[in-house]
Amino acid sequence: MHAPAPEVISLGCRLNIAESETIRALIAGRDTVVVNSCAVTNAAVKATRSAIRRARRDRPGAELVVTGCAAQIDPQGFAAMPEVDRVIGNGEKLSAAAWTSRDAVVVGDIMQLRETAPHLAASVGAASFGGHARAFVEVQNGCDHRCTFCAIPFGRGPSRSVPAGAVVERIAGLVEAGHHEVVLTGVDLTSYGHDLPGAPTLGLLVERILRHVPALQRLRLSSLDSIEIDDRLFAIVTGDARVMPHLHLSFQAGNDLILKRMKRRHSRAQAVDVVRRLKAARPDIAIGADLIAGFPTEDAAMFADTLALIDDADIVHAHIFPYSPRAGTPAARMPQVDAGTIRARAEALRAAAARRKAAWLADQTGTMQAVLVERPGVRGHAGNFADVLLDTAGEPGTLSMVRITGATETQLLGTIA
Incomplete structure (x- = not known):
């Protein structure tokens, strides 16, 4: 009788998805469930705890291991949950030794890490994202910035980069295995290379x-x-057809004083200008952005600036986060906006983003789009990351030319040509 297949439940960012594939290879053949956690908001930590309890109900006899950012930041809190057998930190989760250890908590000082992605040079790197249409490749980890709202540096450690040769080798292997699309992931992707010999940039990596x-x-x-986004990276994303016309930008807010209090490094005018220049150089590029509602000290006029940014920066893929205070961050000590106002502002942002997206989708009716077909074969994503519903099934994992016949408020409707 075969043991139940291992399961990895990945929450949060694309970097977690990339790392979960390596974890899946490391626990092959074991009756183990891994919850790869997220800590970007209090809601994400709550979702992690819910996933742990659900996993224990579904697999009562399996070993249950928690890893990821929430586990790194609060290892003892997760170790104390009765459902949890072991806790493994972010610095250890891609190491085979951590998965063979029997220690209940394997969590080191992540601030001491200076290298990342050891799996790219290891045999476990053969994991091929068989369950995903696109493959995710970690090229950078950690963050040296200290945005006042963010706890992720404490979960991921300092910024560190993967040498370009290892990245190229990994991507070549994924393409050989049949993947048509690869996503470069990281915590602070545009900081790539500062810690490597010669300080290569993200633009140089993409060129290579x-x-x-x-x-x-x-x-x-x-x-x-x-x-x-320097001149080299700008030229590549606007001038090379193999780089998808879709950029997700970490804007967070649209008011200069709030941006300053967040300790962001751009102004509102700079955010609007970079989108203007991107779209002038490549008109079909689609802009996504993170926006936080209800940051401490935000008044109605400040919020109005962020609301207007959705139109001013033509944001069609918006990720809206109601602000939640993360313990140990400077923003948690600032004067807080009341919870009801935060919820209302988040809903207003979502409504504005939905209107903008619906209009953008409607404008694409009658166009032809190259769509990467995803399981089970009746949907996929265009290059601009529009979600496309197909009226006839295609082969998952393949690229198909699709005639866009219509649109709903959330996705395009299409027919494979």
């Missing part, structure tokens, strides 16, 4: 990937800090 992996059809970048 495109040059040395000519069979790669689609390259997508995860969240970028707009102030760090």
